[in-house]
Amino acid sequence: MNSTRTQEKPQQLTLSIRISDTLRDFLERSKHVISSNRGESVSMSEVARILLESAKDDRLDFRLEVAELQQDPTDSLWAIRKKWEMNQALSRAEWIFLAQYIQLACEGISENPEMPRPNAFAVLLKALMAVRRLRADRGAGLDRYYLANLGAEDREAFNERQIDPEARNEMAQKQARELCEYPHPNKPVFAGRNLYVALRDEILPDLMALNRALEPHLPTLFRLAARGHWMREHRPVRVQPSDSMLVALIPTRTAGRFRLTAFVAGDGELRLALEMERPNAIYPLDTYPEIQESAAMLQQLECDRIWDGVHFHASADPQTGDGPALFYFHRHSDGVMFTFTGEEWQDLKSLFAATLAEPRLQAVLHELSLVYGEL
Numbered sequence: 001m002n003s004t005r006t007q008e009k010p011q012q013l014t015l016s017i018r019i020s021d022t023l024r025d026f027l028e029r030s031k032h033v034i035s036s037n038r039g040e041s042v043s044m045s046e047v048a049r050i051l052l053e054s055a056k057d058d059r060l061d062f063r064l065e066v067a068e069l070q071q072d073p074t075d076s077l078w079a080i081r082k083k084w085e086m087n088q089a090l091s092r093a094e095w096i097f098l099a100q101y102i103q104l105a106c107e108g109i110s111e112n113p114e115m116p117r118p119n120a121f122a123v124l125l126k127a128l129m130a131v132r133r134l135r136a137d138r139g140a141g142l143d144r145y146y147l148a149n150l151g152a153e154d155r156e157a158f159n160e161r162q163i164d165p166e167a168r169n170e171m172a173q174k175q176a177r178e179l180c181e182y183p184h185p186n187k188p189v190f191a192g193r194n195l196y197v198a199l200r201d202e203i204l205p206d207l208m209a210l211n212r213a214l215e216p217h218l219p220t221l222f223r224l225a226a227r228g229h230w231m232r233e234h235r236p237v238r239v240q241p242s243d244s245m246l247v248a249l250i251p252t253r254t255a256g257r258f259r260l261t262a263f264v265a266g267d268g269e270l271r272l273a274l275e276m277e278r279p280n281a282i283y284p285l286d287t288y289p290e291i292q293e294s295a296a297m298l299q300q301l302e303c304d305r306i307w308d309g310v311h312f313h314a315s316a317d318p319q320t321g322d323g324p325a326l327f328y329f330h331r332h333s334d335g336v337m338f339t340f341t342g343e344e345w346q347d348l349k350s351l352f353a354a355t356l357a358e359p360r361l362q363a364v365l366h367e368l369s370l371v372y373g374e375l
Contacts, residue, residue: 029067065093066100077101077229077237081370084218089211092199098221099196101228105373106192108231111309112296116187116224116374122179123220124191125172128198130213136203145197147171149190192224227373230289236371238268253355256347260355268371270364272355274348276338283338288368290331292375295356298349301327316345 019027031047042050051063069076080094090098102124105116128146150171178185204210214221226237250262257277265271272285285291290311297307303318303325314329325342340348356365 026064026067029070030063033067033070062091062093062096065091066096069093069097073097073101073229073233074235074237075239077225078239081222081237084222089208092204092207092210095210095214096196096199098225099192099199101225101232102221103192103196104228104232105224106187106189108228110231110375111293111311112300112375114296114300116227118179118182118185118187120220120224120374121187121191122176123217124195124224125176125179125188127214127217127221128191128195129172130217131195131198131202131204131210134202134204134206134209134213136205142197142201146194149194150175150188223369223373225373226370227375230372230375236288237373238371250355250358250360253351255351255354256344258344258347258351260351262355262358262361264364268367270361270368288372289375291356292372295352297329298345298352301345 027044027047030051031042031044034047034050035041076094076097080090080098083090083094106121106124132146175185175188179187229235229237252259252261254260259275261273261275263271263273269286270288270291272291274283274285275281276283285294293309293311297309297312297314301307301314301316303316305316307314307329311333312329312331314327316327317325319325319342325345327340327342327345328337330337355361
């Protein structure tokens with residue numbers, strides 16, 4: 001006689017525990033991290049489940065460390081910079097922490113559409129390939145994810161059963177070449193997301209090998225992370241002003257009716273003062289982000305176009321039979337409107353470009369690019 005046995009479905013175990021305020025704070029920070037990564041809110045119980053499951057894969061330690069780093073992101077980035085400058089290896093959590101801000105730098109809305117520069121994306125793709133070469137398993141699912149974010153169609157790279165192991169490298173290498181060679185290449189805006197997922201999810205047993213692979217790319221990767229940090233935190237990656245920012249006096253430059261003076265303040269910030277004969281006024285630019293946006297605005301604004309950045313709004317009317325082309329701009333914070341002719345706008349453009357190209361300012365601009373990132 002045959003007998004049948006009803007198979008019972010395994011029941012899920014529900015736990016109810018008391019936790020300390022410290023542990024609750026940690027879970028709240030982890031909830032923010034996981035929600036940001038997923039793009040949707042998750043419950044506290046879901047966060048606890050994810051962390052417990054991560055512990056099975058020996059990934060809990062760096063998840064905990066990433067959450068700790070995000071308690072004070074400015075201080076954490078500053079500490080990472082100091083380790084880099086002292087040739088000390090970064091932990092995996094620190095690489096993941098950098099990649100989170102790199103993703104934001106690539107995908108966030110910027111007042112300057114030319115940033116980040118194409119060569120920064122090329123370095124990012126090379127960093128991704130360097131991490132991928134270290135993997136200890138096949139990781140076909142991750143390759144499918146990388147290729148989709150780089151713009152590959154499934155039929156180009158893989159079918160339902162197999163993936164071409166060279167497709168991801170070939171596509172990344174092709175994009176890296178185009179970014180360096182083409183005048184106006186398409187930027188792979190999700191490359192930062194790929195690097196973040198690679199550092200988080202790839203099986204990478206050798207931490208020192210990871211550091212050796214990524215260290216050559218760290219100057220660009222750190223500037224991207226600093227850019228993402230500025231976009232989210234609105235603070236420079238600076239714990240205290242640098243006393244190494246003193247430079248020789250920068251000569252005042254003139255063009256038409258304008259004079260531009262540059263100097264470095266005690267807090268390490270570059271300051272510009274624009275003197276205008278008509279109207280008789282001095283217009284200060286007190287921060288690196290303002291200076292970078294004003295220079296980009298002068299270079300990129302064209303007739304019949306509008307510039308609506310973080311700090312400035314500008315527009316331009318074309319030349320007509322009734323009069324010359326006119327350029328208008330004002331700073332959002334004060335609303336004071338200035339009007340310039342096309343010739344005056346060109347004078348301002350050349351004046352700013354020459355001042356920022358001054359050799360004695362390059363060390364200052366290099367430092368500020370690490371403090372604020374690519375802006």
